[in-house]
Amino acid sequence: MTKYAYYPGCTLYTKARNLDLCARKAAEKVGFELVEMPSWNCCGAIYNAASDDLAAQVGPVRNLAKASQLGDRDTGDSPHAGTVPLVTLCAACHNVLKRVADRLSQPGNEVERDRLIAFVDEKFEHPVRVLHYLEVLKNEIGWDKVKERVSKPLTGLKVASYYGCLMVRPREVLEFDDPENPQVMDDLMRVLGAVPTRFDFKAECCGGYLVVNRRDVAKSASKKILDNAKAWGAEAIVTTCPLCQYNLDKLRAMTDGSIPVFYFTQLLGVAVGLGQDELGLEHNAGDPVAVLKSKGLL
Amino acid sequence: MDPPPSKAIRLLQLGEAGELLDSDGIWMCASCLVCGTRCPRAVDYARIAEACRALVLRSKQSKVDPDTVTGPELEEIPQQAFIAIFRKSSV
Numbered sequence: 060m061t062k063y064a065y066y067p068g069c070t071l072y073t074k075a076r077n078l079d080l081c082a083r084k085a086a087e088k089v090g091f092e093l094v095e096m097p098s099w100n101c102c103g104a105i106y107n108a109a110s111d112d113l114a115a116q117v118g119p120v121r122n123l124a125k126a127s128q129l130g131d132r133d134t135g136d137s138p139h140a141g142t143v144p145l146v147t148l149c150a151a152c153h154n155v156l157k158r159v160a161d162r163l164s165q166p167g168n169e170v171e172r173d174r175l176i177a178f179v180d181e182k183f184e185h186p187v188r189v190l191h192y193l194e195v196l197k198n199e200i201g202w203d204k205v206k207e208r209v210s211k212p213l214t215g216l217k218v219a220s221y222y223g224c225l226m227v228r229p230r231e232v233l234e235f236d237d238p239e240n241p242q243v244m245d246d247l248m249r250v251l252g253a254v255p256t257r258f259d260f261k262a263e264c265c266g267g268y269l270v271v272n273r274r275d276v277a278k279s280a281s282k283k284i285l286d287n288a289k290a291w292g293a294e295a296i297v298t299t300c301p302l303c304q305y306n307l308d309k310l311r312a313m314t315d316g317s318i319p320v321f322y323f324t325q326l327l328g329v330a331v332g333l334g335q336d337e338l339g340l341e342h343n344a345g346d347p348v349a350v351l352k353s354k355g356l357l
Numbered sequence: 358m359d360p361p362p363s364k365a366i367r368l369l370q371l372g373e374a375g376e377l378l379d380s381d382g383i384w385m386c387a388s389c390l391v392c393g394t395r396c397p398r399a400v401d402y403a404r405i406a407e408a409c410r411a412l413v414l415r416s417k418q419s420k421v422d423p424d425t426v427t428g429p430e431l432e433e434i435p436q437q438a439f440i441a442i443f444r445k446s447s448v
Contacts, residue, residue, distance in 0.1 A: 073436065101440065105388065105441040105445060106388070107444070108407040115444065263389075263391065268387060268437070268441035271421075272426055301437065
């Protein structure tokens, strides 16, 4: 079974345990193993675009340096030969680590790179290729193989895939998908047997961290997203970001919504046959069980 | 968001940076990058807003004081949100 170094990040150990646990278990069902990288620290949670604020890059640089020291790197004639793949799940961690890795590799940034690496006092042994779990499923495992492992297809479940901002932008760095109409999660839902719905706001902002001090802003941004998903007939929403999940799911539960918001790993877990006690549904708001039961999935 | 990105850029073109720095708009930008992705003139407003926030924060003024952020819902919000808001909005 292929092993991948894995960076979980802080939220997946606490509020988003349901994102992490299903991911690890579903990976093994699908045919790869997530091996948590040793001695990781905070990713910084948000990318700092100021070119002179090096202190903001220290956390992610240390993580990348630690990952670069891991021996398992791509070999042979792969275009990624010599790089260490590092798998992420949280959209925020993914965005920050990938953008900082890109920043370190850009020509002209050598002085900044050397200063940062000297500051964290770590060796930077190999370039790190930051990969999202969805990219592993699509590009490394392949949809056909994932499909073979589906034991409980999500037949008839209408799912709106919500990507938010951090997975898709900036496009030229994330190289993940179309920033206006991304498809990766829609494709995964199709592979799992679900019906992806049209969804106009799949890459709009949910208000993000403004929920801390401007709950009204996050609430109105999230409401527009939920209303659109409902208008297109979605019975469930999937996401990969703990903050999007919170804003859409928990704020929804406090208003009038009725669509459960799952992590994509939870629906993947259902489809590959994880037990109900392995899905972490108790961490979702409202009644996530009802829609799954109505489709005969639980 | 007040001013919206279009008006913010106009203020800068007119030399009215002070008005932008005093505005609420630069703190309402959550760096989602939608505007820059869609801008036909390739203006990266999220980065400009970051620069404006940096100018304010480097004059030792916090926009969000941790002591004023309270409420029972804080127990539930993912911690990444706290790290992000305080990195973006406080000294």
